Amino acid sequence: MIYPDNAKSFYESIPRDIPANIAYRMKLHDLLAGSKNFQDTYKAMILEDPKIAFNSAWFTYDPQQPAGFRDVPFVLREAQEEAIDAVDHAYRNQYDLAIDKARKEGATELLVKYFTGLWWLEPGFCALVGSRKKEFVDTSVEIINMRVQGTHKSLFHKICYAVVNMPRWGVPNFQKTSMRLENLDNGSSIGGESTNENFGAGDRASISLVDEHGRMDYTIAQSVVENLSDTCNCNIYNSTHFYGTAHPYNQLLISGKVKVVILNWERNPLKNQGLYKSPDYDEVTISDLAYYRNISEEAFSGIEKDTPFTLSKFWRDIRENKPHLLEALKKVSFIADGGDANDGGWRSKWYDAEEKRRTSRRDMAQNVDRNPVGSGDMFFSPVTLRRLRAEHIQTPTHTGEIKFKKNEDESIIKTSCILKTGLTTGRMQWWGPLIDGRPDQSHNFIIGSDISVGTGASNSVHLIYDVNTQSEVGIWVCPNTPPESFADVGVALAYWTGGNSGLPYMIWENNGPGGAYGKRIQFYAYPKVYVQRDERARKKTEKNAWGWHSSLDNKIDLLQDLDIALGQAIRGSKAHSSFMTHDEGLVGELESYINFEAGGVGPAKLSKDSSGARKAHGDRVIPAGLVLLALRLQPKGVAKDTRGIPKDCIAYRRQQREMQEARDKENRRW
Secondary structure, X not given: OOOOOOHHHHHHHOOOOHHXXXXXXXXHHHHHHOOHHHHHHHHHHHHHOOHHHHHHOOEEEOOOOOOOOOEEEOOOOHHHHHHHHHHHHHHHHOOOEEEEEOOXXXXXXXXXXXXHHHHXXXXXXEEEEEEOOHHHOOOOOEEEOOEEEOOOOXXXXXXXXXXXXXXXXXXXXXXXXXOEEEEOOOOOEEEEEEOOOOOOOOOOOOEEEEEOHHHOOHHHHHHHHHHHHHHOOOEEEEEOOOOOOOOHHHHHHHOOOOEEEEEOHHHOOOOOOOOEEOOOEOEEEEOOHHHHHHHOOOOOOOOOOOOOEEHHHHHHHHHHHXXXXXXXXXXXXXXXXXXXXXXXXXXXXXXXXXXXXXXXXXXXXXXXXXXXXXXXXXXXXXXXXXHHHHHOOOOOOEEEEEEOOEOOOOOEOHHHOEEEOOOOOOOEEEOOOOEOOEOOOOOOEEEEEEOOOOOOOOOEEEEEEEOOOOEEEEEEEEOOOOHHHHHHHHHHHHHHHOXXXXXXXXXXXXXXXXXXXXXXXXXXXXXXXXXXXXXXXXXXXXXXXXXXXOOHHHHHHHHHHHHHHHHHHHOOOOOOOOOEOOOHHHHHHHHHEEEOOOOOEEEHHHOOOOHHHHHOOOOOHHHHHHHHHHHHOOOOOOOOOOOOOOOOOHHHHHHHHHHHHHHHHHHHHO
């Protein structure tokens, strides 16, 4: 039996068909067992191309198979080949890598066997592996009589399984202790620990594996990333999504600081038969057209690959013109929901069946779709957010800074307030036209504000809502402005915004730093402010306090109303409480809002923070909800009657009386 003597040719010569692969392995290892020279050549080729070990030596364990078929030769699929090449390149060139995986695509098996191969062949190799719980790393795993004992779901069970199922001629002398496997022949080792705040701290390793990084607590997940920078230069983060977009794992994926490898179900030939998607309602685009033409060439002869067609028209044509095909087409079904259920992703025969089998949409997002948006316990409608992101996000028309001057008594000079535009960066963004440098003064506006402590940990936000267009038109964002200075900006922003009624209404959250903000607004004697009231009461009597005070119940009420208003906007509803946004930053924060396990709602990254820490946090979402509360106080702007009212008539005297009553009401507040 003659085998190629270079790694590339050798790998390509290995059969992929399982029965043929088993026969090949038996002949190969019979030959290797009798020749030390052949063994050395084989090992050298594995170090050059680790994929050789997978297809000719490694096995994988599948307990879902019938007895006698659970030890399966590991034959790599194309996507898995690319993943191993990427991991090996990261190790050889010493940089970090993340694997964004769907469940049951073999990512963890690939990594532990790659590590085991280096442990076997590379002298002095030292690996660190970790997962979120000790039992997922090493649960009483032992090797007794070359059989692995312990829990299969732990990393060390998978590692030890690889060792005991190696060709007998290649098994080195080893020692297995708790959380450690040592190669006594070459001094290599694999150590493990649970991923706590100190994971990897003070340690040194050739390579590390952080398994299920996306399922760790936020604080721990971030600490792990920070610690491992000093532990080794090649850290592999492997996970499905679990907590949503704000989790450190997802932030790592989108940071651009690590190379990302995707292991998705769409490239698995056992799952991607009949691959299609729905780009719009009642529309389908087929990628795997051969699958459907194999069912009925006649039915799909007029359909082109990757070209949308109307599903209802397709079935109507079959019923009216080709009814003889209906029996064969019983096997065919499509879900043409415009991608609402799966964020516009691919579907297949397997996928549709899996969706019916699983208990929740979140389960699909986490384990199948690799979708960070749907993987957390989202508060806002995923369908609404997907439509906003896909159809309504726009680049701001203007970016700049709000400028203003003050009098000697610290009051703002109203006429000095301008928006300096034309900047490439700036804290102020505006969507839509400006007329003579200002918003359309025939419209009315509301400014909703959320205040942070201004130390850089989170943003303070002013959001401007156009009552006439029912949309967010402007936003001012800064993490480093203290509450008093933030109030100065808010008042200047209000003077600049103006509007049909003279000034916009201002409403803010008065919890935490909102108290200092409110005192500064009071200093300016700003006339149009939200006065606290019980929004759940039938008679909404105003209280002796400014601003909106957040509690568990009324915060949920506020955000539920915002969710409804966003949904109305994407449906084109002109309801009074509709809210449209073109702000990618706001949509991103809406995507991060989840229901906390301990009760309450907020950004996922704050799920473990105390209520006090949350009160010091600012973001875009709360101001978006607040402007809806103020809609009762700020009607749409209407065109003014420029003809004027004669002073010697009843209408004029009625107008003057109403104006005086309004002034008296405002004065009583002060």
